[in-house]
Amino acid sequence: MSRPNLLERRSVVSALLAGRKETIVVGGLGASTYDIAAAGDHDRNFYLWGAMGGAVMIGLGVALAQPKLPVVVITGDGEMLMGIGSLATVGLQKPGNLTIIVLDNEVYGETGGQASHTGATTDLVGVAKACGIADARTLATMGEIEAFAPSMQNVSTGPRFASIKIDSANLERVLASRDGSLIVTRIRGALGFAPI
């Protein structure tokens, strides 16, 4: 199922992460993790292969621990819906360095393309705003995404939330590491923390 005028997810994520510098990137399980891997493996990538609904909270935990570093969560609409309460928790904490990106294809792509709530009734940008995330917007063109990406480096003006409607075509998987312990140890190492 592919509709015209929707953005291609890999191009979106590559554009968002092109100038990432020291950013820590958390990818929600499913295609978002593959997109982040496709943009280039990185010591500061936190790939999720499970824990559905947890991506934003993992990002919040990193963001509170490292307030001077940009933290970007990139996840899908289904994963976001499962953790939708976490938007209220982020709205309360207001971490200036946290950006939440939802790649919204309006379907559960990993399980066969069943419709999600966002194609019919749920407005995630409206939810984010109502939860106290004032900077919540839709990004509809590659130009808007390229203009938005540098703002993710600003660690005092978040939290920010962006929903990007993407094409629901299933792309070839780009498999990131599935070893959670390795992933966390690698991020900690990049931040200067030794293993226990």
Place this chain on the structure above:
Amino acid sequence: MHARSEASAETTPSWPEDIFSILQRFDVRQVPYVPDAGHSQLIERVLGAPSMRAVPLTTEEEGVALLAGAWAGGQRGVLLMQSSGVGNCVNMFSLTQILRFPFLTLVTMRGEWGEFNPWQVPMGSSTAGVFELSGIKVLRASHPNEVSEVVEAAAGQAYNACTPTAVLLSQRLIGAKVFTK
């Protein structure tokens, strides 16, 4: 979330203060919680501690994920909740095994020891089992004079050995909630 209406001012217990001291000593920085009356004194102390970040949650599983992120970012945390919240966490508990991070949770118990509300009993009865099935070690404190050593041991094995650990704070310790009209 339950106010225990009879948690009277005349007998403010000292064990929450013991827990707070231990958490401070272990350099615990992020404290996600869903409120419970049994944790109210500790939550107040955390809210007043400049070195700690109290993070109120909408559901307990958020706290498991938050602590995973905190650890990746170099900080320790502890999740405060009551027994009914443990069931909300089950899938997210996967993170404790997959990421091998130092997970500690302090759980105030309902559904035991003189419980008035039968709706608390099923989850209270399965709380320890849920943790054990999830690969999380369970310690329990039932008397004020043992809270300190139990929480100390739990923090030690969680933070020093990355052994995910839950401390159950018995309803006998906290006092059964009194329901009055």
